[in-house]
Amino acid sequence: METDRLEFFRNLLTERLEKLIAEAESGVGELVSEKENLPDSIDLATHESNRDFTLRMRDRERKLIYKIRKALVMIDEGDYGECEVCGEEISEGRLMARPVTTHCIDCKTEAEQQERVRGL
DSSP: OOOHHHHHHHHHHHHHHHHHHHHHHHHHHHHOOOOOOOOSHHHHHHHHHHHHHHHHHHHHHHHHHHHHHHHHHHHHTOTBBBBBBTOOOHHHHHHHTTTTTOOOOHHHHHHHHHHHHHHH
């Protein structure tokens, strides 16, 4: 991949990483705040459901942060944009849609088909 495109993706990934980290830092307070004394069991269940949802979202954000950092390392090492399975170049359109991807569309499609077959 050309240097200017690598720099474009580095900037894109860095911006997303900074945004995710800022959002995570601002949202920590809501998770550590004391549980409200909710008199109604429905209110308590809603509160717990909302907390579980927030925790799931934070976990997804944590995983995305890891993937972004991995992609930035791959840029530094010169491996960014190469499929980990077949070694072919990942299309720029796919990288624009999912900059943290490590598989070309063909290898990802094949992997998803195999997962479906195993899941049956």
